Amino acid sequence: MVRFQGCHNAGHTLVIDGVSYKLSLLPSGVVRKGKMGVIGNGVVIDPHALVAEMGRLSEQGVPITPDNLRIADNATLILSLHRELDGLREDAAKTGTKIGTTRRGIGPAYEDKVGRRAIRVMDLVNTDTLRGKIERALTHHNALRKGLGESEIAVDTIYDELIAIRDDILPFRETVWKLLDDKRRAGKRILFEGAQGTLLDIDHGTYPFVTSSNTVAGQASAGSGLGPGSLNFVLGIT
Numbered sequence: 001m002v003r004f005q006g007c008h009n010a011g012h013t014l015v016i017d018g019v020s021y022k023l024s025l026l027p028s029g030v031v032r033k034g035k036m037g038v039i040g041n042g043v044v045i046d047p048h049a050l051v052a053e054m055g056r057l058s059e060q061g062v063p064i065t066p067d068n069l070r071i072a073d074n075a076t077l078i079l080s081l082h083r084e085l086d087g088l089r090e091d092a093a094k095t096g097t098k099i100g101t102t103r104r105g106i107g108p109a110y111e112d113k114v115g116r117r118a119i120r121v122m123d124l125v126n127t128d129t130l131r132g133k134i135e136r137a138l139t140h141h142n143a144l145r146k147g148l149g150e151s152e153i154a155v156d157t158i159y160d161e162l163i164a165i166r167d168d169i170l171p172f173r174e175t176v177w178k179l180l181d182d183k184r185r186a187g188k189r190i191l192f193e194g195a196q197g198t199l200l201d202i203d204h205g206t207y208p209f210v211t212s213s214n215t216v217a218g219q220a221s222a223g224s225g226l227g228p229g230s231l232n233f234v235l236g237i238t
Helices: 047-059 080-092 106-114 127-147 155-172 176-185
Strands: 012-016 019-023 037-039 069-072
Touching: 019 047, 037 176, 047 155, 069 155, 069 176, 080 106, 080 127, 080 155, 127 155
Parallel strands: 037 069
Antiparallel strands: 012 019
């Protein structure tokens, strides 16, 4: 079961055998014994929120390990600076122009992704090059913060933030497009799980009151690395 866009702004509550499980980042398949959950490259990941969610499920008797969860190594990470910027912008907006953001840093993280300055899961592997990538991102973000009257962020602040969570995330790192292609060729069934409806799609929704990613069914391909020919049935719910 594959999440292919969004982040932890949309929550899913599953009730299985009378037990409720509240999920937001994790694919719903992780609560099914013997099923593999995959977080695709189209998702932006708040590593702290993910670790907290895994902890809550573990307390309910559902341990999350690399046996039932894999994370795309080219997925973008949400940092504290993204959450702060999200809130600063929303607070600065005039009444009637507020987007209604969840203030979780999702939009700014997607901006960094398309701006080619994002920190991705794979960047946590080589700590020697991590600082340089953080510096590149902060060149952009500190200029924005200055314009909003906020203090600059030091490289060490973000570096320490990432190092603190690094060992919790890297065991789940996977070349997801390859994993899914191998499973498809082996005849396994793959279910792609959308998180939001069409009217929140960045292109096809009620712009600008939308999310920051494509939510339509076609994103399942781009957000996971599988070709569009792999999608053979789409179920929409209204």
